[in-house]
Amino acid sequence: MNLGNRINFVGSTGSGKTSTGRRLASILGFPFVEMDALFWGPNWTQSPDDVLRARVADAVQGDRWVIDGNYSRVQSIIWDRVDTVVWMDYPFRTVLWQLFWRTLRRVISREELWAGTGNTERWGNAFASKDSLFLWLLNTYRRTRRRYARADASPENSHINFVQLTSRSETRKWLSDLEREARQSLAAAQAGHGQR
Numbered sequence: 001m002n003l004g005n006r007i008n009f010v011g012s013t014g015s016g017k018t019s020t021g022r023r024l025a026s027i028l029g030f031p032f033v034e035m036d037a038l039f040w041g042p043n044w045t046q047s048p049d050d051v052l053r054a055r056v057a058d059a060v061q062g063d064r065w066v067i068d069g070n071y072s073r074v075q076s077i078i079w080d081r082v083d084t085v086v087w088m089d090y091p092f093r094t095v096l097w098q099l100f101w102r103t104l105r106r107v108i109s110r111e112e113l114w115a116g117t118g119n120t121e122r123w124g125n126a127f128a129s130k131d132s133l134f135l136w137l138l139n140t141y142r143r144t145r146r147r148y149a150r151a152d153a154s155p156e157n158s159h160i161n162f163v164q165l166t167s168r169s170e171t172r173k174w175l176s177d178l179e180r181e182a183r184q185s186l187a188a189a190q191a192g193h194g195q196r
Contacts, residue, residue, distance in 0.1 A: 001177065001178060001181065003028075003083065003084040003161065003163070003178075004082075004083020004084050004161065005030070005063055005064040005065075005083060006060065006063075006064065006065055006081050006082045006083045006084075007021070007024065007030075007065070007066045007067070007082065007083065007084045007085075007086060008066075008067050008068070008069075008078050008079070008082045008084070008085050008086070009021040009024075009066070009067070009068040009069075009085075009086045009088060010068075010069070010070050010085055010086070010087055010088070010148060011070070011087055011088030011089060011090070011144065011148070012088070012090075012095050012137060012140065012141050012144045012145070013095075013099065013133050013136055013137050013140070014095045014096070014098050014099030014102065014133065014137055015088035015089075015090050015095050015098070016088050016090070016098060016168075016171070017068040017069065017070075017088055018034055018036075018068045020086070020088065020165075020171060020175070021034075021066050021067070021068040021086070022034075022066075023175055024066055024086075024175065024178065025065075025066040027175065027178055027179045027182050028064075028066070028178075028182065030064045030065055030066050031062065031064070031065050031066070032065075032066050032067075032068075033059045033060070033065055033066070033067040033068070034067075034068055034069075034114070035056070035067060035068055035069025035070075035071055035074075036069065036113070036114065037114040037115075038052060038055040038056060038059065039052055039071065040113070040114055040117055040119055041117060042116070042117045042118050042119070043117075043118065043119070044119055049073050052071070052073065052074060053073065053074055053077060056071075056074040056077050056078065057077050060077065060078055060081055070144065079157070079160065082160055083160070083161060084160065084161040084162070084163060085148075085151070085152075085157075085160050085161070085162050085163070086163045086165065087148045087152070087162060087163065087164045087165065088165055088171070089145065089148070089164050089165065089166050090165075090166065090167065090168070091166075091167075092141055094167070094168065095137065095141065096134075096137065099133060099134065099137060100134075103121055103126045103127075103133065103134075106120070106121035106126075107121045107122065107123055107126055148162075148164075152164070
């Protein structure tokens with residue numbers, strides 16, 4: 001399976017974009033860019049659009065990368081160069097469950113989400129505020145699915161290979177197959193190098 005060298009993970013909040021993207025980057029030996037780390041500053045301050053656009057343009061100028069994120073204001077910067085878009089299109093109940101456990105783990109551990117920001121998940125913000133990711137998920141899940149279904153079908157994006165993953169088991173198998181292919185390629189390269 002040829003994904004190319006520039007890959008963008010997209011999907012609803014809580015769908016596993018970051019964890020799956022990070023895993024794929026590790027398998028391929030590519031740098032991984034977490035879009036939220038480019039967007040969020042200390043004390044949950046948001047980067048202005050011009051700053052975010054500059055950061056993303058810098059992050060995707062290389063020849064090989066995996067980036068996650070749905071930020072529409074920078075999508076054109078990424079998609080002008082991207083080879084493959086991986087759409088994490090899980091059922092709502094799966095995404096909600098993943099988001100719940102991820103949020104609970106972060107609240108309990110009080111882990112800093114992005115180095116140097118001091119940003120952590122808190123009970124009140126996570127579960128009982130107008131900025132809750134659960135409300136965000138409820139309000140955007142269907143819209144996000146429609147957005148990427150349209151993008152996949154659009155002739156404007158014919159240069160992009162879309163991979164739609166619809167379940168956790170499908171994603172595990174996909175990653176496992178890619179890991180096996182990467183190991184086989186490495187073994188073949190080493191064998192060829194040893195015969196010289």
